[in-house]
Amino acid sequence: MAGFPQNTPSYSYALESFLLNGFIILLFLDLLQRNFSDYSEAGSFVGELVKIFWVVTTGTGISVLLFHPNEELLQTIVFQYIKPVWIYKIEFAAVIGVLLFVYTIWRKLIFFGRSPYLVAIWKFFEGFLFFSLLFHAVPHPYLHRYEFFDWIESAWIGFSWLLALMASFNLNWIALLRYREKWFALLVFLILFVCLAYFFALRQEPLNGSESYFDLTESLFISAMLIFIAIYSVFSFLTILFNLPTSNIIERKFSELSALNRLLAHEFRNEEQFFEKILDIAINTFRADAAWLEIPSRNRLIGQHIFEPEARYIKQTISQTGYNWDTTKKFIGKNLPWSAEYAPFATILIIPLQRRSKLVGILVLLAKHAGIFDNVLLPHSTLNHYAAQAALALDNLLLLADAVDSERFQAEIAAAKKVREALLPALNFRQGNLQVIAKTNSPELIGGDFYDYYRFSSTRIAFILGDVAGKGTSAVFHMAQMKGIFQSLAPLDLSPEVFMIHANQALTNCLPPQMFITAIYLVVDTEKQMFSYARAGHCPLIYVDSATGKAHLVESKGIGLGIMRSKKFAEHIVASSTRYQHGDLIVLYTDGVVEMRAGSQQEEFGFERLRQFCAAHYQLSAEQLLSKAEEKLLTFAKNENNSDDFSLLFIKL
Numbered sequence: 248m249a250g251f252p253q254n255t256p257s258y259s260y261a262l263e264s265f266l267l268n269g270f271i272i273l274l275f276l277d278l279l280q281r282n283f284s285d286y287s288e289a290g291s292f293v294g295e296l297v298k299i300f301w302v303v304t305t306g307t308g309i310s311v312l313l314f315h316p317n318e319e320l321l322q323t324i325v326f327q328y329i330k331p332v333w334i335y336k337i338e339f340a341a342v343i344g345v346l347l348f349v350y351t352i353w354r355k356l357i358f359f360g361r362s363p364y365l366v367a368i369w370k371f372f373e374g375f376l377f378f379s380l381l382f383h384a385v386p387h388p389y390l391h392r393y394e395f396f397d398w399i400e401s402a403w404i405g406f407s408w409l410l411a412l413m414a415s416f417n418l419n420w421i422a423l424l425r426y427r428e429k430w431f432a433l434l435v436f437l438i439l440f441v442c443l444a445y446f447f448a449l450r451q452e453p454l455n456g457s458e459s460y461f462d463l464t465e466s467l468f469i470s471a472m473l474i475f476i477a478i479y480s481v482f483s484f485l486t487i488l489f490n491l492p493t494s495n496i497i498e499r500k501f502s503e504l505s506a507l508n509r510l511l512a513h514e515f516r517n518e519e520q521f522f523e524k525i526l527d528i529a530i531n532t533f534r535a536d537a538a539w540l541e542i543p544s545r546n547r548l549i550g551q552h553i554f555e556p557e558a559r560y561i562k563q564t565i566s567q568t569g570y571n572w573d574t575t576k577k578f579i580g581k582n583l584p585w586s587a588e589y590a591p592f593a594t595i596l597i598i599p600l601q602r603r604s605k606l607v608g609i610l611v612l613l614a615k616h617a618g619i620f621d622n623v624l625l626p627h628s629t630l631n632h633y634a635a636q637a638a639l640a641l642d643n644l645l646l647l648a649d650a651v652d653s654e655r656f657q658a659e660i661a662a663a664k665k666v667r668e669a670l671l672p673a674l675n676f677r678q679g680n681l682q683v684i685a686k687t688n689s690p691e692l693i694g695g696d697f698y699d700y701y702r703f704s705s706t707r708i709a710f711i712l713g714d715v716a717g718k719g720t721s722a723v724f725h726m727a728q729m730k731g732i733f734q735s736l737a738p739l740d741l742s743p744e745v746f747m748i749h750a751n752q753a754l755t756n757c758l759p760p761q762m763f764i765t766a767i768y769l770v771v772d773t774e775k776q777m778f779s780y781a782r783a784g785h786c787p788l789i790y791v792d793s794a795t796g797k798a799h800l801v802e803s804k805g806i807g808l809g810i811m812r813s814k815k816f817a818e819h820i821v822a823s824s825t826r827y828q829h830g831d832l833i834v835l836y837t838d839g840v841v842e843m844r845a846g847s848q849q850e851e852f853g854f855e856r857l858r859q860f861c862a863a864h865y866q867l868s869a870e871q872l873l874s875k876a877e878e879k880l881l882t883f884a885k886n887e888n889n890s891d892d893f894s895l896l897f898i899k900l
Contacts (some may be wrong), residue, residue, distance in 0.1 A: 293431065357369075530612070666727070785805075802824075
């Protein structure tokens with residue numbers, strides 16, 4: 248018997264065998280009672296693996312200290328006064344404890360999702376296992392005196408293999424492990440294999456000065472338990488190893504589908520929260536760097552990690568390729584006809600969101616690296632599922648918004664319009680040869696167009712025209728802030744670029760994140776016949792030279808107010824000055840003019856049409872120009888109201 252002298256008298260061996268079997272049974276029952284009273288539910292599987300890790304490593308550590316002590320440890324009182332046979336017995340008890348602990352852990356995991364067949368197999372297997380304890384009652388050498396016992400032992404071991412195989416085919420718990428947890432499980436199994444090999448392959452010789460040896464395989468009970476532990480551990484290890492390559496993909500797909508399904512069930516407080524959520528899911532699911540969502544029925548564009556002017560420029564560039572925005576398509580950035588400063592994205596993916604053959608939205612994903620969206624376009628990717636779920640959620644949101652009582656909304660809009668009209672001055676006057684007129688045309692949902700002027704003297708006047716990002720009452724509120732900043736800074740008679748720098752600094756503390764204002768600031772000096780200006784992300788002004796009749800689209804460097812909220816903003820603003828002659832024309836306008844659409848079509852009025860209009864009619868008075876321009880825009884739009892407001896300011900020099 249392992250751990251016991253082979254010449255032990257029968258009565259002494261019987262007593263030790265009784266104590267051994269009692270120790271095994273009591274330890275096993277204690278482990279079951281403490282940790283495994285309920286087999287119908289599984290707790291933390293990783294927690295069970297952590298227990299195995301600590302028990303196995305601790306047991307192996309004790310074994311190494313007992314059987315491979317260094318010189319200093321040999322001099323301690325433990326190795327001087329304890330007989331080698333007791334060292335074997337201590338190690339034997341530790342090994343039995345480790346095996347029983349691992350056995351009961353595997354037993355619990357196997358019983359997770361158990362079937363009646365599995366319960367019957369386990370009852371028979373455990374009865375067979377504990378029946379093998381009877382062989383401890385007879386010293387091992389005495390059993391081998393009889394030739395037939397070798398046959399019994401071989402048959403017993405073979406039957407143990409069969410029962411262990413039948414009892415090990417339940418690995419349901421592995422499917423519930425996450426990708427990282429499976430890596431940890433593989434590490435625990437490797438440590439378990441190493442420790443079992445240490446216990447059973449390296450302990451065949453007796454300790455020096457002792458007749459005891461440590462071969463646990465001579466116990467049929469321990470052999471059967473070892474066979475089960477080894478089989479189930481190998482099955483579990485191979486199952487985890489083979490499923491590991493696909494585990495991360497499956498887990499990610501499950502997470503993506505769960506996020507998309509939650510999109511429909513989630514209750515949103517407002518539309519902004521919904522748009523933010525739908526863009527977040529798209530960016531995270533498809534690994535995009537930026538995205539925007541456009542709602543054609545509202546002519547609204549909502550971006551994330553991209554500003555609206557940049558998004559509209561990208562859209563305009565893609566439209567030039569002839570794409571009609573009704574099919575899923577990927578564009579390569581380097582193949583698009585755009586300028587280098589607007590080409591930070593290598594790949595663009597367009598996803599139309601259609602519901603009942605109706606286009607309810609257009610989602611555009613942008614990535615800085617090529618090949619990001621290759622797997623998205625596969626037939627079985629989550630793209631189609633996402634598009635269907637997002638289209639359904641967006642359609643429901645739009646239907647709900649249309650059904651909501653709009654009485655309070657209309658009251659707020661009416662109040663905002665009154666405030667806006669009060670803020671915009673009546674800009675229509677003549678001063679010598681100078682003629683000035685301005686007008687804003689607002690749709691039902693008002694925007695943030697504004698204009699104002701300030702007289703420095705009888706010969707110098709400052710003008711400002713701008714556009715606040717957004718619509719409704721918030722746009723009017725920020726328009727009022729900008730008007731206050733203009734009225735505060737204009738009397739200081741600052742140069743145009745310095746004015747823009749101070750205006751940006753003032754807006755930094757009052758504009759919310761992602762909000763910005765485009766503007767153009769112009770100073771006309773009629774005595775010197777000169778005008779100077781600075782542009783902050785606004786549409787370029789149009790200047791018509793009366794001597795040649797040519798209209799020029801004058802662009803200057805500048806980014807929107809509030810986009811860059813630091814001192815580096817000054818590096819992006821440049822002022823320009825130009826001398827003029829009597830009869831020349833300056834036209835300031837907002838993007839609502841050039842983005843005016845021809846009815847329900849996608850074609851926009853554009854910069855070129857506006858430039859040609861100014862070149863053709865610059866000889867008219869300022870009032871005639873405004874009237875003619877409004878007539879031209881309404882005719883182009885086929886008398887339909889566009890959702891964006893537009894402003895025009897004509898300065899006849």
